[in-house]
Amino acid sequence: MQALLDRQAITDRIHDYARSMDRLDGPLGKSCFHEDAIADYGEQMFVGGGHEFVDMCMKVHPAFAAHAHQFSNIRIWLDGPDKARSETYCDVTLRRIGEDGTPYDIRNLGRYVDNWEKREGEWRIARRRYLVDMDQSGPNAGTFETTGKRDRTDPSYFGQ
Numbered sequence: 488m489q490a491l492l493d494r495q496a497i498t499d500r501i502h503d504y505a506r507s508m509d510r511l512d513g514p515l516g517k518s519c520f521h522e523d524a525i526a527d528y529g530e531q532m533f534v535g536g537g538h539e540f541v542d543m544c545m546k547v548h549p550a551f552a553a554h555a556h557q558f559s560n561i562r563i564w565l566d567g568p569d570k571a572r573s574e575t576y577c578d579v580t581l582r583r584i585g586e587d588g589t590p591y592d593i594r595n596l597g598r599y600v601d602n603w604e605k606r607e608g609e610w611r612i613a614r615r616r617y618l619v620d621m622d623q624s625g626p627n628a629g630t631f632e633t634t635g636k637r638d639r640t641d642p643s644y645f646g647q
Contacts, residue, residue, distance in 0.1 A: 493571065494563045496610045497603055501575055505556035507541070510641055511548055516541035521604060521611045528617040537612060552590065553635075554581040569605040574598055582627070593624040 500519050507516030520526070520537025527534050533543060548554060560576040581593045602614040635641055 489568075490565055493565055493605070493610065497563050497571060497573060498561055500603075500610055500612070501558060501561060501573070501599075501601075505558055505577075506643070508544060508548065508556050509554060510636075510643075511545060511638055513541055513545040516544065519612055520615075521606060521613050524612050525614045526612075527615065529619065532617070537615065548581075550583070552582045552584050554579065571603040571605075571610070573601045573603065575601070585626075590627045591624065592627045593622070595622045596620050 503515055504519045506512065507519065517538050520541070522538060524537030525535075526537045526540040528540065533540050557578040558575050559578075561573060562575075563571055563573045565571045576598050577596070579595045579597075583591050583593070585591055597617055597619040600616045600618060601612050603610050604613040635643075
């Protein structure tokens with residue numbers, strides 16, 4: 488039973504990370520990483536502390552018109568009562584608006600390879616490595632009006 492609870496707690500943190508990025512919720516993002524966590528998104532993007540990565544995203548992401556982090560194929564290996572590893576497939580799209588008003592999408596498909604530690608009863612990332620499997624970018628006609636909000640006023644927060 489404990490293994491199921493641990494897997495669910497880790498899965499919830501993975502989902503919290505996506506929400507934190509898309510809703511620009513820095514405190515939620517930091518709650519996914521231990522304070523001494525390492526975040527390795529590659530030399531082109533970021534290598535450093537997990538909390539510093541979240542801070543950087545909270546400064547950079549508002550310049551985008553929208554973004555969406557979609558996660559799937561989450562595989563978790565428990566390595567004892569307080570250590571685990573996971574691989575999470577991710578599809579991330581960032582949208583910016585060009586000077587001429589045309590929306591441009593930057594899409595990355597990759598995987599998060601995470602080492603987890605349970606400290607003081609909380610599962611959090613101790614080390615994250617982001618592996619890019621493919622990417623694409625270009626103009627997008629964008630025919631739907633954006634209805635989600637990029638902060639805590641988003642309806643998914645249910646008045647919280």
